[in-house]
Amino acid sequence: MKESFVTIQNLNLKYQQKSVLKDLNWTINHGENWVLGGISGSGKTSLAKIIARQLSAIGEVKINFDFDNLLPTKALFVESWYQFKNLEGVANFYYQQRYTSQQAKDTITVHAELVGYGKENRLHLDKVEPILEALNFSSFASSQLIELSSGEHKKLQLVKALWLKPQLLIIDQPYTGLDSASRKNLNILLDEVSEDGVQLILICNDSELPSSINRFAEIKDGQLIEVDSLEQSSNPEKHAKEIPDFLKESPVYSSQNTVKMVDVNISYGKKQVLKNINWEVKAGEKWLLQGHNGSGKSTLLSLINGDHPQSYANELYLFGNRRGSGESIWDIKQHIGLISPEFHWYFDSASTVWQSIASGFYDTVGLFQQLPYTKSTQVDELVAYFGLTECKNELLSSLPLGKQRLVLLARTIIKNPELLILDEPCQGLDQQQTIHFNQLVDELCINGMTLIYVGHFESQLPTCLEKRILLENGEVKIVESLITKTRHNEVRSNLLPGTI
Known part of the structure; x- marks a missing residue:
């Protein structure tokens, strides 16, 4: 019997003396693409970072990569927003700098970022063009990173992830800042990489999802609970309060x-x-x-x-x-x-x-x-x-x-x-x-x-x-x-x- 793709057992995480994950267990089989939903602060992003080896926790996390597969043996985590640096390697920007950056070229361009990413991961530039076109991002090649809006930064993150096509792709809030056409095209692109063997974990509460998504879960009281759909996730009701x-x-x-x-x-x-x-x-x-x-x-x-x-x-x-x-x-x-x-x-x-x-x-x-x-x-x-x-x-x-x-x-x-x-x-x-x-x-x-x-x-x-x-x-x-x-x-x- 083939091993599960991801196995998580008895995972525990505390943050500032508060338990975030409590003996959490999760099995992801080959061919499963998950959406992880639920309330803010429940531990979704922390769990994703643990799987991608960006955060330490107590417990066992095992990923059975296929070393015969041509796709990179990597769990790539795409954060909810992109942290970039200037040409001197510093990320200390101020808010208005985005609108004054034309006078001083503080950051590299989108094209330079993609060229560097391609060299680092041995990717061919001609393979990224269809992704840029699908997300309506080709015209931003000469734009500095600091000039991009939140939606445009999200697109740049997504372009790089879809270009790499890792065996496990985890995206935190994939639709943040995207317009309607870009959301639809993103879903098509996610379905395409899924057909190529990429397995997906999307962290979101959205209803318009790729057709390849076939599993749903949420984190409640530190435990992962599988649900039939996002609509069934048990978000607690909030009683309306009178404004001050x-x-x-x-x-x-x-x-x-x-x-x-x-x-x-x-x-x-x-x-x-x-x-x-x-x-x-x-x-x-x-x-x-x-x-x-x-x-x-x-x-x-x-x-x-x-x-x-x-x-x-x-x-x-x-x-x-x-x-x-x-x-x-x-x-x-x-x-x-x-x-x-x-x-x-x-x-x-x-x-x-x-x-x-x-x-x-x-x-x-x-x-x-x-x-x-x-x-x-x-x-x-x-x-x-x-x-x-x-x-x-x-x-x-x-x-x-x-x-x-x-x-x-x-x-x-x-x-x-x-x-x-x-x-x-x-x-x-x-x-x-x-x-x-x-x-x-x-x-x-x-x-x-x-x-x-x-x-x-x-x-x-x-x-x-x-x-x-x-x-x-x-x-x-x-x-x-x-x-x-x-x-x-x-x-x-x-x-x-x-x-x-």
Whole structure:
């Protein structure tokens, strides 16, 4: 009888004196492709790192590679996001550096990264071209790594993994930041490598999966439990909590025109990223911003955040004032609450949970002053609201990714800003956390907050959205009103046929 491909017995892992995995057992037979779902913080990523020999634990993990197979005898773990370095081997970047990197070539290009990866793993460059085309990534060959958005970094990780085709491929959150077309093409590519002999473990809670997936499991109380489908996984229900009183107050608006862009253009050399953008966001409006990966969404938001240096060369009005009329970047940020995957990358993870949330009052990446009593109380209220009381004194970096995102979401709303910019805010959150957060967004927006929400998944959108702007290749393709008086499910199903 042929041995199982992966055998895990009596696996135990503790983190900061807390048991994460408890005598966990898992057998993966040849030909099985798994999805590992469940709540954030249950130990999914830790288990994946243990299998890939990136994390030590007590117990037995045995992988029976086929040494007669031409595929690499390797368990490759693709992390939920990509940690890259500059030309000097340093990964200490700052958030705005992405938009100023054109003046100084700080990182290697996508093409150079692929060339180096190919040489390291003895891969032929001609084999990567079909993968680049399928994920609509060929046009990014000359882009520096620091210029890429979260979705584009995810694509680069996936391209390299699919090019290598290891015998065991483990992907943490494979669809993070990907548009609809890229998600579908990724599933096709995963099915193709599966036919070539690659076995898959996908860590996600998504429903649109490769057809080659034939096993499902979740981790609950440190144990791995096989289920028939993700829908059957036992996510605990969360009881709705009332939002803190200070967030029930309507924001104080400095102008009825929150954002106004007139023929805005952004170019990097010969590459035009935004083309003649005209867009107006009035106080209290709730907008959905969408577009394929690389369509210009992140650049558009960087103009509003005050982070992009080319904002001064355009006719751009923020909170009633023309950009460049004497206001500082900190004057602009006083009006804005922001969360984005890129901001999460560059945030100071050495702060505690409480300090990270409190820093939102001052728009700093760390707390550098003592809070007055009223503000301290507000931080405590948000800590309790998001269920973070037990870990409020722990370092942000010690938390699971989903809980880190909750901390930064709390930081985003702590000052009850005029404008809330939520760029894929639910990345890394489990299903219940996503529902919980979007309910909070709906409640906040009842009180008059202005919202710009970026989301690829129509099932992960708040119901308060009123208008939609769609970018395509740096241009405004569609501006439309959304039906807001329909039932919740009807809004989501009719919202965007072929959602991007």
